[in-house]
Amino acid sequence: MANFQLQTYLATAPLWDEAKYNLGVIFNTLTDGRKLEILNDWPKYLDLLLKIEKKGVEERQNNIREALGKIESIISDALERDRQKAVRETATQMQLQENTASGTQYDAQKRTREFQKRLDRFRQTEKPPATPKPNPLSDPLWSL
Numbered sequence: 001m002a003n004f005q006l007q008t009y010l011a012t013a014p015l016w017d018e019a020k021y022n023l024g025v026i027f028n029t030l031t032d033g034r035k036l037e038i039l040n041d042w043p044k045y046l047d048l049l050l051k052i053e054k055k056g057v058e059e060r061q062n063n064i065r066e067a068l069g070k071i072e073s074i075i076s077d078a079l080e081r082d083r084q085k086a087v088r089e090t091a092t093q094m095q096l097q098e099n100t101a102s103g104t105q106y107d108a109q110k111r112t113r114e115f116q117k118r119l120d121r122f123r124q125t126e127k128p129p130a131t132p133k134p135n136p137l138s139d140p141l142w143s144l
Helices: 002-012 017-029 032-040 042-125
Strands: none
Touching: 002 017, 002 032, 017 042, 032 042
């Protein structure tokens, strides 16, 4: 009879199914005197159970909020690291392009200087065009 009364109370109690099952199992292990005490003071015990359950729900919600906050922080940190990495890569890429352009310009100037030196050396070693020697036989001025 006491078990039927507990089942009736549990059926109408706003508790989780798991809590109702656990209460039924625990109730069966109690002494008859304790069972009667619980059944007689059911509203008081139900109120206590609801407070405990509410506290558990609040703790779970707080844990979930805290976990979500930590996840958000981890994601934000990862995104910031990725952004900084992209900035560093862009700066490195720009520096590499700048170095390549500088090297190309330097090489072009060096080739121009070398070409100019070769041209100058060629001009120095080049003999001025020789004036043809007059042929006394064919030159009319020679005979004068």
